[in-house]
Amino acid sequence: MPTPTRPLRIGTRGSVLALAQAHETRDRLMAAHGLPQDAFQIIPIKTTGDRVLDRPLSQIGGKGLFTREIEEALTEGAIDIAVHSMKDMPTLQPDGLVIDCLLPREDVRDAFVSPHVASITALPQGAVVGSSSLRRRAQLAHRRPDLQLVEFRGNVQTRLQKLADGVAVATFLAMAGLSRLDMRHVAQSAIDPDEMLPAVAQGAIGIERRADDQGCAMLLSSINDPLTALRIEAERAFLRRLDGSCQTPIAGLATLDGDRMTLRGEILRPDGSEVVAGVRDGLASDGAAMGTDLAEELLSRAGPGFLMA
Numbered sequence: 001m002p003t004p005t006r007p008l009r010i011g012t013r014g015s016v017l018a019l020a021q022a023h024e025t026r027d028r029l030m031a032a033h034g035l036p037q038d039a040f041q042i043i044p045i046k047t048t049g050d051r052v053l054d055r056p057l058s059q060i061g062g063k064g065l066f067t068r069e070i071e072e073a074l075t076e077g078a079i080d081i082a083v084h085s086m087k088d089m090p091t092l093q094p095d096g097l098v099i100d101c102l103l104p105r106e107d108v109r110d111a112f113v114s115p116h117v118a119s120i121t122a123l124p125q126g127a128v129v130g131s132s133s134l135r136r137r138a139q140l141a142h143r144r145p146d147l148q149l150v151e152f153r154g155n156v157q158t159r160l161q162k163l164a165d166g167v168a169v170a171t172f173l174a175m176a177g178l179s180r181l182d183m184r185h186v187a188q189s190a191i192d193p194d195e196m197l198p199a200v201a202q203g204a205i206g207i208e209r210r211a212d213d214q215g216c217a218m219l220l221s222s223i224n225d226p227l228t229a230l231r232i233e234a235e236r237a238f239l240r241r242l243d244g245s246c247q248t249p250i251a252g253l254a255t256l257d258g259d260r261m262t263l264r265g266e267i268l269r270p271d272g273s274e275v276v277a278g279v280r281d282g283l284a285s286d287g288a289a290m291g292t293d294l295a296e297e298l299l300s301r302a303g304p305g306f307l308m309a
């Protein structure tokens with residue numbers, strides 16, 4: 001809790017997008033509690049994922065790469081809360097930490113980004129596309145086996161520069177990240193989830209705290225968006241059962257219609273040669289069970305070893 005003597009310390013990665021998310025969190029807390037800006041201090045923390053830029057994430061060790069150092073700072077008390085892209089979060093938090101605050105979700109869709117080409121369909125035969133996301137690579141390879149995929153790491157600016165340099169003719173980014181950076185214009189199109197199912201929790205910001213910190217629990221409860229929380233709970237239950245990591249292409253998306261939820265999920269072979277997809281409909285309050293159940297259906301239909309390939 002912020003006190004007159006000490007501001008509330010908000011831990012975040014240092015990327016432009018991460019800082020925008022930390023600022024959004026601070027602004028919501030200021031508005032909800034009538035607090036001044038200097039009641040908060042934003043503390044950027046460098047993570048392994050930020051440090052190692054020359055290898056695909058899947059080779060360095062998957063999820064957790066962008067969060068470990070931040071969670072350590074939280075556990076040690078060097079920060080009070082941590083702001084995360086939920087898409088990058090492991091499905092289980094370390095002992096003593098919880099995420100029970102989700103901000104209203106942004107656009108969940110992937111963006112098709114290219115200087116000249118309008119859409120996936122419009123890509124010329126054999127075109128070079130840059131992406132380091134195993135999910136997007138597998139989904140694209142499934143749909144367009146003719147395309148050539150190259151690794152594409154780095155922040156939004158770096159990736160746009162690579163496109164300008166002709167390293168690839170197109171790439172994908174999350175619409176949510178582009179929106180938060182006021183850069184939606186760089187997207188040629190937003191890809192419908194029926195065409196490319198997004199990553200679990202794409203577009204959602206979660207705020208982590210120490211489980212025993214009742215002050216922060218109260219502070220954060222006022223900015224939690226319960227509908228986003230329901231969707232993320234279902235999607236992450238699905239991912240948890242699949243033991244999702246960056247090494248297993250998985251996509252999942254929950255949508256709400258009143259008190260009903262539809263949960264779609266898919267798992268892919270990394271080379272895109274096979275996709276196993278399924279859907280569940282049910283009560284929004286049963287999201288976690290639907291997620292586990294859908295994951296089990298996909299696992300049994302895929303058969304042993306599917307995710308290892």
Ligand SMILES: NCc1[nH]cc(CCC(=O)O)c1CC(=O)O
Nearest residue numbers: 085087173174176177202203204
């Ligand atoms: N893996 C990196 C990452 N984590 C969250 C976002 C975008 C914002 C979001 O989905 O909330 C991105 C970049 C991207 O996929 O373009």
